[in-house]
Amino acid sequence: MKKGNLFVASMFLLQSCESLLPIASFENGEDHGDDTGMALYPLKISHSSCALKADGGPCRAMLRRYFFNISSRKCEEFEYGGCGGNENKFLMLEDCQKKCISEYSPRTKGLKEKPEFCYLEEDVGICRGLISRYFYNNQSKQCEEFKYGGCLGNENNFESLEECKRTCGDGLDSLQVDKEEIQPDIIVKPSQLPSDFEFSSPSWCRTPAERGLCRANEKRFFYNAVIGRCHPFNYSGCGGNENNFTTRKACLQNCKKGFNRKVKGGLIKTKRKRKKLPVKITYEKILIGKI
Numbered sequence: 001m002k003k004g005n006l007f008v009a010s011m012f013l014l015q016s017c018e019s020l021l022p023i024a025s026f027e028n029g030e031d032h033g034d035d036t037g038m039a040l041y042p043l044k045i046s047h048s049s050c051a052l053k054a055d056g057g058p059c060r061a062m063l064r065r066y067f068f069n070i071s072s073r074k075c076e077e078f079e080y081g082g083c084g085g086n087e088n089k090f091l092m093l094e095d096c097q098k099k100c101i102s103e104y105s106p107r108t109k110g111l112k113e114k115p116e117f118c119y120l121e122e123d124v125g126i127c128r129g130l131i132s133r134y135f136y137n138n139q140s141k142q143c144e145e146f147k148y149g150g151c152l153g154n155e156n157n158f159e160s161l162e163e164c165k166r167t168c169g170d171g172l173d174s175l176q177v178d179k180e181e182i183q184p185d186i187i188v189k190p191s192q193l194p195s196d197f198e199f200s201s202p203s204w205c206r207t208p209a210e211r212g213l214c215r216a217n218e219k220r221f222f223y224n225a226v227i228g229r230c231h232p233f234n235y236s237g238c239g240g241n242e243n244n245f246t247t248r249k250a251c252l253q254n255c256k257k258g259f260n261r262k263v264k265g266g267l268i269k270t271k272r273k274r275k276k277l278p279v280k281i282t283y284e285k286i287l288i289g290k291i
Contacts, residue, residue, distance in 0.1 A: 047217075048125045048152040049087035050100035057084030066090045068100035075100065117155035118168035121234055122146045124215065125153035134158045136168035140224065140231050143169065146211055201225075204242035205255035212239035221245045223255035230255070 050068040054076075061082030068088055069076045075096035080089060090096040114136075122135040122144075129150030136156055137144045143164035148157060158164035201223075209222035209231070216237030221230045223243055230251035235244060245251035 047087075047099060048123050048154070051152050052086045052088040052126070054078040054088065055085040057081040059083040066093050066096040068096055114168050115155075120154045120156040121217075122156065122211075123153040124211070124236070125149035125151050126215070127151040134161050134164040136164055137231075137233075141170060144209075149215075201255045202242075207241050207243045209233045209243065210240040212236035214238040221248050221251040223251050225255070228256070 051070050052067075054067040054069075056079055059081035061080070063080040063082055065078055065080040066075050067078055067090070068074075075090070075093055077093075088100075090099070118136045119138050122137070124146065125148060127149035129148065131148040131150055132145060133148040134143050134145055135158070136142075143158070143161055145161075156168070158167065205223045206225045211233065212235055214237040216235070218235045218237055219232055220235040221232055222245070223230050230245070230248045232248075243255075245254065
């Protein structure tokens, strides 16, 4: 074969192989990352800790653990030293897959279909910024403010309240609640109480949920005085305020005390009937002397 023909045939084979590479990488429906710079579809992770690199820690044990590899987009095995490390560390492969490759589906019917990321929990990311953002809280069915660290996190993260409502809202008023469960004439905003009523619970029960300044994700409960319920939220592990309870029961015991009618002087005056004392009538003889 002539050199010219050999060159043309080689170039043809090379182009054919290159055209097959993208198809082969997704042939089995798996996510394979590589170092060739080939464009992949956007990666969605449930928790920012899943983006951390495997960290064996400073100790020297050889324990089998699993981590989520953001490059291969799979949970993989690594050797853990026994101490230290980071949150991207799981005892079982299933635990890693459950946390980092979770699938979410809408839990409510009769409402407009939301993007699946609206059901993700708030995620501040791994950076340390304090940027005001909004996320959709699937528990309270409201868009709520949180402090974003500035990097990573998840897609349930909006720059404005309006954008959050437009994307994940139910088309209902943000303060609307189930009429069968709550009587609207009893639950009112603390700031708009009638003048003759007062909120009897501690003042901190009226403060909003505050995540704090650290990076943990501890499940806690706060009392929402607007609708009279205790809702779960993610506590960072430090900071925050006193409207923070480890269980829903503790939250209700401290804050679910309702409203009392104000009285003058702080006491309710009651009229007591006085007992009528018996009246004894006595007669005295009056002697009138003659003048």
